Amino acid sequence: MRRLLPLISSHPGGRSAMTCRYRCGDACFHEVPNTSDNPYAGDVIAGALSRRNVLRASAVVTVATATGAAAVDRAPRAQAAVPGGVPTALQGGGASGTAARGLRFGSVEPNTTDAVTVPEGYAQDVVIRWGEPILRGAPAFDPDRQTAKAQAGQFGYNNDFLSLLPLRGEPGRQVLVANHEYTDEVLMFKGYDPENPTREQAEIAWAAHGLSVVVVQEEPKSGRLTAVTRHRLNRRLTATSEFRLTGPAAGSALLKTSADPTGTKVLGTLNNCAGGTTPWGTTLHGEENFNQYFAGGSSATDKRYGLSTGPTERKWERFDRRFDAAREPNESHRFGWVVELDPYDPESTPRKHTALGRFKHEAAQPRLTADGRPVVYMGDDERFDYFYKFVSSKRMMKGTSRAAREHNLTLLDEGTLYVARLTGDSPADQIDGTGKLPADGEFDGSGEWIPLATGDTSHVDGMTAEEVYVFTRLAADKAGATKMDRPEDVEPSPRTGRVYIALTNNTDRGKSGKAAADEANPRNLNKHGQILELAEFFDDPSADRFAWRLFLVAGDPEDPGTYFAGFPKDEVSPISCPDNVTFDPHGNLWISTDGNALGSHDGLFGVATAGPRRGEVKQFLTVPKGAETCGPIVQGRRVLVSVQHPGEVDGASVEKPASTWPDGPGRIVRPSVVGVWREDGRDIGV
Template sequence: MTPPRIRLPLLHDGGRAQVTCEYKCGNACAHEPPNPSGNDYMGDIVTDVISRRRALQAGAAVAFTATGIGSLSGSAAADEQRGGGHTPGLNFDRVQPNTLDAVVVPKGYEQAIVIRWGDPVLPGAPKFDFDKQTAAAQAKQFGFNNDFAALMPLPGDNQLLVTNHEYTSENFMFKGYSSANPTREQAEIGWAAHGLSVVEVEPVRRSGALRPVIGRYNRRITMTTPFRITGPAAGSDLLKTSADPTGTVALGTLNNCAGGVTPWGTILSGEENFNQYWANAGQTPEPVKSRAVRYGVTTGATARKWERFDKRFDMLQEPNEVNRFGYVIELDPNDPDSTPVKHTALGRFKHECANIRVARDGRVVAYSGDDERFEYLYKFVSKNKMRPGNSKAARRYNMTLLDEGTLYVARFTGDSPASEIDGTGKLPSDKRFDGSGEWIPLASGNRSFVPGMTAEEVYVFTRLAGDKVGATKMDRPEDVQASPKTGKVYVALSNNVERGVTPGKESATEINPRNNNKHGHVLELTEHDPLSLRFDWWLFMVCGDPNSPDTYFAGFPKDQVSPITSPDNVAFDQYGNLWIATDSANALGINDGLYGVPVDGPQRGNLKLFLTVPRGGETCGPIVQERVVTVCVQHPGEVDGANADNPVSHWPDGGASQPRPAVVAVWKPGRHGPDRIGS
């Protein structure tokens, strides 16, 4: 049955609603990208005005093609008629693109809500009452806008669900909300709704459903939770405030996007769009002002007005407080009394994530992307080696590995003539976008490799360091994961509609081959070993409507794949298949979803849509276990013109209820319990 069509709102960068941009990233896409550097792309040159005009015309044609959901569904239907290929873990009937207010799963699969915003996490948490919220209640309840998630094993069958709470959307949290005059209680509810939740979950018998338990490990991390600042910048004058003259203790974490699970059993979480929470950067003296501008910090009042209720959010009163955010944090979920840490050695920028590989000699390597237009890709190599085991002592030692080592930034080189990269997405003569690259050192311990910057400045103002060494400007590098089967590293590059559009802005390069890049791409990177300073790369996927000539799916026939736009989070299953969650699929006029795709073998590139989330929602934090898949559904119903007084979604509770971010479990029912996913 053809799904009903809905009228879509005016969309921001890559298809995101304006209201989502306001709360998620502080309207970053409505402002000039904060990277003013003139870093050259090795192997390419800036295209001229004629090339930009041609790219814009091509982009308009693609947009026209993408307006019909039926045309997008046709390619998937063609694959089903041909029977497709049989790939372990991906043998399911692909879901058709849609705009329904529901989570849609493959035929023969079932789903259930695991936990939703406001559900109890800690003992004494009251039942959620949308119209009677308090900060005290929210501090004990599941937070808002769940993004990254991990399931950590416990003795027996239970697991710990660890979830980020990226941001709050106050217009959708409170009826009658006044953005000009929020109340202190609303602000404090927002502080409590940010952070992370640790929740024990138990399996439901003969099902793939998971049920929350008020267990001894349960925990809420909020904007008032103490964090230890660790690594080479800890104690720096750049991190000292009136509340913390030592520069070693920060309160809270916010805008936590993706993350990772370490081999020693802890959680890494990236502080992303922290810039939007601080006010009055435009009135600060130099060099505070220019450094803040490089990070896109709000020049005047903030959207949430938190600076009215706590001076630490006002840069005129506390100019260094903002420097204590934008790091990778680490949390030990097995120790509810432990103090989480902020790792300065991994640098300060808009971390989408951090994910770990272990080298042969036991050192660990962490990869992380800076999720903004024209920003960079980084990796960190530890000085010390990991200790085996999952004891408390081993975890405590291994949690220090990310405090000593070397921080690098990536520079990419294409292998095709610049004349063959015209911004339209047309493949060069060798039929692939590929090349080589290098990791450029920025700092190691107290030693800086960046002229004119101290090591402390490199760690606290890492973007400026990347500018100085000529790092490659990317199209919003988001989640980064290494394949457990091959060791190849995959990077989701979400989109960049600024590329090649405005005179003076960098045009297409082989690593970012489309101007007006609405749909993004997925990078595949091969290193000889994780410690290598050289790598080879190629684009595994150039996303968009398969009917469009500017898309590419690892060479797989495009009439057999699902449409995809704005890749965001990535994960791997036990078979080595790549799973991709999207953000801003409205760029194609469809709901966001979760896709699976083989990265090796004859079906390499055969992308299949596994599920879609409700209208206005975003697919986040996929976990693909043998018999259960979970996803976080963020900001359902968050479309322009809607709010708590006028909701357009009633997911997940139905009826006339308010939409609530939630975690969903999906499984294939079997005779004695859930069957293997994709079997």
């Protein structure tokens, strides 16, 4: 069994206090915004669809992709009777055999090394760092002479979500799109005074937020990627760039401000966390902890989103009135959306899609129905908040013609927004809050999608459609959604259509006055999180029923309250606080962690989702001191990760860095994108 390291943080998960301050405005130290009393149904309601019937129906899987329809498991599998009723094809494997294809590498041991650590036989390099120039005219990075103008032409700070898209006509090149979630001013500026930031520092931070588009070049022999600076497609979107509100709430009185009486034009995007890549060639970006940027909140302006009643951490309200909710009460309503960017058109105005609802979007990942309509799955990253999906009423047009691209940019403006209600199939007295499995051997059950709004029609009593979109959390409260343990990234499997949701943690679960453990969130004081696997009825993404089971219950494998899809626990890598997820070409799920509560640095893990090794977790890399792993991309020849907030450790500063990554002692710590490849040039994990 792999040795675990001593726990090094008393904050939720393994985060430092600095991370909590700058990343989310100390969200975990404020009262939980969700004070609704939504019940959790611990027993299957008579007459409801059973979980196993849904899973059997969903064994016939057809998944529409950008390249067409791919059929997987066209015939229903035989369901052998096994303890707990788990289908034989989905049981965990035994000790014999080799790892699943794509996961055949030596697992990296838990560690606290101030470096990116990869398996033996693999190489790594930085693809691009914070501050590297990507636009024409942008200067080389100089942290001692940084300006807002320079930063607006350079790669932004704290890269998170990553997407790689093909670039026709330029062999060996791809388009890399990155989110820049937030800024660590104390790690960016020498002598930074958090009580008295300067206007220049605030404007540099505005320019360091947002999105970057940068073309990358592949080295033929290894697959290593390098940034192509000053390419015609390279682009920066910042906290002052123009964005367009679209969809049914655009133009609403709730979105109008003194600077924008139309309610359709927004300056900036903030706190972009994870995202998604669409089948029509655009990228989606989730605005997450936007509340922390707005001062002067009140019961009239907050509406359950956690706006500060006093000054903000960064004090931006001193330099721009739009960050003062007392002066501009609607400005915060213009953040918390899913942003869509066309990376192939550097002149286009990105869209904020109101039809997808406003909350703390961790991510937004689409799949297509059989008739070509996109369905987008979304998590709201807050303790006791919800899991959503949006089903478009419009079909995707194939091709890359101008007409097709213009049509496809409207796909997320018309449809129905839903929130999830989950029901367990075990008696409530079998869910004791420790993570002990119920008598049937699984945490599982059925669920329903509750409609909130369709176009201009509200399905929530007492709320207009515009109110549902702008105050989506309140609408979901009224609808009786299931309170979850911080639903973060979500990814449908390209092979099976099953949807995987990272539930990072919830240390308030089961506390006095808070929701207790239930079958979907089975541990009180949950430090380590879990992964939920969801199957839509008959594998129809537009269905209003689904089945679910917990795929992983994370933590120390020696803890009896952990579960790895039935795989032997003495053969898995310890994993804690799952955050971002993606799939490799072989159908394996890859998980990046945020706030590892087992004492090791955060990392990237691969886990088989099918076959005899289902549930085998293998650690592929770890990141430097103070850093989080996010934005993973796993292609045939390479793995990309965002190394976010390296050196973000309590008491650290530019003058007293906690990390020397990536450039060594005497150089400023820089968030960066890292590429990993096999030294022999072969595919990852085969």
